[in-house]
Amino acid sequence: MNQEKVSALYQRAADRKGGEAALQLLLGPAPSDSDLLNLSDDRFLSAFTKKVFQSGFVWRVVENKWPDFEEVFFEFNIEKVLMMPAEMLERKAQDPKIIRNFNKVKTIKDNAQMIFNEQHNGHSFAQFISQWPSDDIIGLWDYLKKNGARLGGNTGPYALRALGKDTFLLSRDVEAYMRAHEIITGGLQTKSSLKAIQACFNTWREQSEADGIAMSLTQLSRLVAYATGDNSVQVG
Numbered sequence: 001m002n003q004e005k006v007s008a009l010y011q012r013a014a015d016r017k018g019g020e021a022a023l024q025l026l027l028g029p030a031p032s033d034s035d036l037l038n039l040s041d042d043r044f045l046s047a048f049t050k051k052v053f054q055s056g057f058v059w060r061v062v063e064n065k066w067p068d069f070e071e072v073f074f075e076f077n078i079e080k081v082l083m084m085p086a087e088m089l090e091r092k093a094q095d096p097k098i099i100r101n102f103n104k105v106k107t108i109k110d111n112a113q114m115i116f117n118e119q120h121n122g123h124s125f126a127q128f129i130s131q132w133p134s135d136d137i138i139g140l141w142d143y144l145k146k147n148g149a150r151l152g153g154n155t156g157p158y159a160l161r162a163l164g165k166d167t168f169l170l171s172r173d174v175e176a177y178m179r180a181h182e183i184i185t186g187g188l189q190t191k192s193s194l195k196a197i198q199a200c201f202n203t204w205r206e207q208s209e210a211d212g213i214a215m216s217l218t219q220l221s222r223l224v225a226y227a228t229g230d231n232s233v234q235v236g
Contacts, residue, residue, distance in 0.1 A: 001182050003183060006215070009224060010227075016227065027215075027223060028218075028219065031164045031166045033166065036129055037126055039164075041125040041126060042076040043076070044115060045076040045081070045112055046075075047159045048107075048111045048151060049073070049076065050066060051159040052104050052107050052149075052151070053099055053101070055153075061099070071097070073092070089108075107149035114148045129165055132165075134217055135202050135205075138194040140156075141156050166218050167221075168201050169221050170189075170197070173225040174224050174225055174228070178193075183197065184196050204220050
């Protein structure tokens with residue numbers, strides 16, 4: 001394994017993106033778990049559903065249809081979704097205002113059940129997600145995969161990022177870096193690979209704090225992508 005220091009990644013990314021000021025704009029602000037508490041639980045179901053439908057499909061089409069999805073599925077109100085009988089769900093899956101994919105439509109009720117179950121543990125789903133420690137974000141990914149529907153792979157992580165939960169993403173550039181530096185050698189989604197990647201990001205975060213720049217997992221994930229692959233900018 002040949003993990004670089006975060007300072008080396010930062011300098012290379014800055015060189016590739018036109019300087020430190022330009023890089024800082026690209027990295028964006030660090031997400032705050034406290035902001036998640038301002039979200040109602042229906043927003044989590046909405047985000048999960050959107051990413052499920054965007055998976056393997058044209059994202060722009062899903063985005064354009066999203067107001068209709070919100071209308072058809074009661075603004076993703078958890079209790080109303082769970083009260084839908086099977087025949088109503090089938091009927092809604094044929095509504096021309098949405099993308100008619102019954103297998104994906106079924107995930108709406110399944111993921112509503114996951115959220116409802118967590119609510120009965122004495123907290124909102126927003127509280128549950130906000131309190132999950134970022135040094136084990138792969139544990140949260142695993143929770144969504146096991147307890148939700150079609151939230152494995154990159155779907156769950158992309159939904160978390162969209163909601164504002166601090167998480168790295170296994171983008172093409174991030175995976176390429178991990179393989180080039182032999183941090184992982186096997187399958188991307190194996191337990192051993194995910195643990196190695198989590199440990200790598202935890203180390204970078206600790207280094208960034210020691211360097212006085214305190215970067216989040218989201219920012220670090222972007223930093224790796226900007227320092228890797230064919231995405232540099234021509235300056236001059």
